[in-house]
Amino acid sequence: MTPAQSLISEELREQLEADYRHLHAHPELSMQEHQTAAYVEARLTELGVEHFRCGGTGVVGVIRNGEGPTVAYRADTDGLPIAEDTGLDWSSQATGTLPDGTQTPVMHGCGHDTHVAVALALTRALAERREAWAGTVVMVFQPGEEIAAGAEAMVADGLWDRAPRPEAVYGQHVMPHLTGTIGLPVGTAMAMGDSWQVTLHGRQAHGSQPHNSIDPIVLGSHVVTRLQSVVSRSVDPRDMAVVTVGTFHAGTKENIIPQTAVLGLNVRTFKEHVRDTVLSGIRRTVEGEVLASGAPEARIEELNRFPACVNDPEESERVLEVLRAELGEDQVKVIKPVSGSEDVGVLATAIGVPLVYWFNGGHPQEVLDSDQPVPGNHSPHFAPVPQPTLDTGLRAALAVLLSRVGV
Numbered sequence: 001m002t003p004a005q006s007l008i009s010e011e012l013r014e015q016l017e018a019d020y021r022h023l024h025a026h027p028e029l030s031m032q033e034h035q036t037a038a039y040v041e042a043r044l045t046e047l048g049v050e051h052f053r054c055g056g057t058g059v060v061g062v063i064r065n066g067e068g069p070t071v072a073y074r075a076d077t078d079g080l081p082i083a084e085d086t087g088l089d090w091s092s093q094a095t096g097t098l099p100d101g102t103q104t105p106v107m108h109g110c111g112h113d114t115h116v117a118v119a120l121a122l123t124r125a126l127a128e129r130r131e132a133w134a135g136t137v138v139m140v141f142q143p144g145e146e147i148a149a150g151a152e153a154m155v156a157d158g159l160w161d162r163a164p165r166p167e168a169v170y171g172q173h174v175m176p177h178l179t180g181t182i183g184l185p186v187g188t189a190m191a192m193g194d195s196w197q198v199t200l201h202g203r204q205a206h207g208s209q210p211h212n213s214i215d216p217i218v219l220g221s222h223v224v225t226r227l228q229s230v231v232s233r234s235v236d237p238r239d240m241a242v243v244t245v246g247t248f249h250a251g252t253k254e255n256i257i258p259q260t261a262v263l264g265l266n267v268r269t270f271k272e273h274v275r276d277t278v279l280s281g282i283r284r285t286v287e288g289e290v291l292a293s294g295a296p297e298a299r300i301e302e303l304n305r306f307p308a309c310v311n312d313p314e315e316s317e318r319v320l321e322v323l324r325a326e327l328g329e330d331q332v333k334v335i336k337p338v339s340g341s342e343d344v345g346v347l348a349t350a351i352g353v354p355l356v357y358w359f360n361g362g363h364p365q366e367v368l369d370s371d372q373p374v375p376g377n378h379s380p381h382f383a384p385v386p387q388p389t390l391d392t393g394l395r396a397a398l399a400v401l402l403s404r405v406g407v
Contacts, residue, residue, distance in 0.1 A: 002326050003406055004398035007125040007132060008391070015124070016390050019043075020117035021090040027079025027108040029096040030144040031153070033057040036077045036116065040141050043120050047127040049139075052162060055153035060163050061139035063126050068135025071404045072166035073397060074344055075112070075119035076145035082107040086383040110377045111174035111362065111384055116141060118172075118393040125398060135405035138163045140347060148193065148304040151346035160351050168315060169348040169355050170400050172393060175338075176376045177361030178368060180388045182323050182396055183335035184358040186316045191240070191268040192275055193306035193341030198223070198263040198286055201296040207255035216261035217250045219293045223263065223286055224248065230281040241278050242268040242339060268339050270308065306341035312354030319356045319400055326399035327392065335359070340377065360396065362389045 028036055040059045044051040051061040057077070083105035084092045096106040123139050140159070144150030177183060200223070202216035224245050235241045247264030251257075265282065269275040283300060290298050323332040338359065348355035362384025368374055375381035 002395075002399065003132065003402050004326055004395045007129045007398055008394060012121055012124060013391065016117055016121040016394060017386055019120050020113055020386060020390055023113035023116050024088070024108050025090045025092055025094075027092050027094050027106045027113065029081065029098070029106055030078040030147045031056055031149055032096060033077045033143045037141070037143070040077075040116065040120065044123065047124055049123060049127055054159050054162065055143060055150060055157045057143040058150060058154045058157075059141040060159065061123055061141070062163055063123065063137045063139065065126075065130045065136065066134045068133070069404050070136040070138065070164045070166045071401055072138040072140055072169045072347070073119060073122060073401060074140040074142055074169060074171040074347055075115040076142050076150065076344070077112055077116055078143055078146050078150070079106045079112065080109045080146060080378060081105070082109040082378070082380050084109070085380040088383055107380065109379060109382050110146065111382070112145070114174045114362070114384060114390060114393060115172070118390060118397060121394050122397045122401070125394075126401070132407065133402060133405040134407050136164050137401060137405065138166055142344075142347070145343055148306045148341070148343045151343040155346060155350045159347070165351055166353060168312075168353055168404070169344070170357070170397070171344050172358045172360050172396060173342070174362040174384050174389060174393070175359045176363050176374050176382070177359065179361045179364055179385055180327075180331060180392050181361040182327060182332045182358050182392070183361070184316060184320055184323070184332070184356070185311060185335050185337050186313050187311060188270055188308060188337045189311045189357050190309035190338045190340055190342045191270050192308045193304070194267040194275065194279060195303040196265045196282070197301045197303055198265060199299040199301075200261045200263070200290065201298065202257070202259060202261070204259040205257045207257055210257060213257040214293060214295045215257050216295070217258065219289055219295055220248060220250065220261040220263055222289045222293070226285045226289060227265075227282060230278055230285060234277055234281045235274055239274045240268075240270050240339065241274050243278060243282065268341060270337060306343055307345055307349075309342040309345045309355070309357060311356050315354040315356050318403075319358070322399050322403045323358070323396055326395055356400070358396065360389065360393045
């Protein structure tokens with residue numbers, strides 16, 4: 001039995017699964033995680049762990065246990081505006097309100113419920129078994145990851161002035177990989193992300209009189225089509241870039257040419273010069289199509305901007321050895337960077353300490369081998385199996401922290 005396993009009782013495992021099911025059934029939108037924060041606070045209070053609110057709906061727990069190193073572990077808490085379709089007995093029926101006032105179903109479609117549940121179990125294990133370690137562990141329950149707002153908000157709210165400054169920041173994310181396994185990129189771990197909202201202005205007219213209009217739907221269609229060549233004709237094929245038009249909203253009735261059309265764009269890149277090339281290409285495309293249509297100037301707004309998530313190479317190599325010792329050589333692999341984005345790096349770069357962020361598989365082999373598409377993060381069908389996913393996440397987190405603060 002490893003030191004991490006010795007801290008995991010059957011009662012702890014049962015509580016871990018109960019927390020996961022509760023959190024999955026009660027997701028909340030980004031920066032609106034009020035019930036989730038209260039749930040976390042109640043757990044920390046039960047354990048006698050010092051804690052405080054930070055960044056609005058963020059919660060920080062500080063587990064002090066005498067002299068020794070200080071480390072931090074982060075779990076993100078927000079859900080997504082998705083209607084769940086998993087068939088789970090603990091499926092979400094929750095709804096929320098988007099910033100524009102729209103009501104939407106809400107789901108933990110990215111696995112943040114597993115992250116919080118594991119972090120609560122990690123907190124309990126450390127709080128109840130203080131003889132196994134010495135030092136300080138800062139537990140960061142961070143809101144607003146999905147919109148790249150939470151980490152910045154916590155830092156701006158004095159996170160590292162109010163909590164002990166750690167020597168390193170750790171965290172993990174459940175992914176559609178084989179459950180029981182861990183993947184860890186050394187160096188660049190996740191892509192930079194940029195989200196824009198583009199409002200195209202036209203001239204409204206009756207559908208039978210198109211000559212009196214400037215049709216923003218036609219304009220928007222040309223923009224969407226033209227954007228497909230930004231990557232293929234502007235970016236070196238050896239570099240990764242993704243441009244996605246995720247939303248296109250226009251009109252209220254089939255016989256009215258509307259006044260406006262609104263596009264939601266998302267960009268992922270790994271290199272700053274590629275990011276600059278793609279974003280300037282998008283702006284140039286929008287402006288060119290607007291000019292060609294004789295339309296008024298478009299409005300381009302930045303919704304959010306994710307920094308690159310970069311694992312410290314030296315610390316990553318050390319963590320790999322720790323994880324392999326805990327879970328087995330074949331269960332822990334070095335993987336390529338992931339094209340998704342994360343703001344966890346902000347917590348580490350704000351104070352200049354190493355970050356290591358790894359990925360915990362959540363699907364059984366039969367799901368991965370199925371003829372059907374594998375449900376990934378942000379899918380209404382994303383449903384990691386509770387075990388061994390939760391147990392693996394807890395063992396991995398405990399092993400890494402104990403490698404720093406264990407006695």
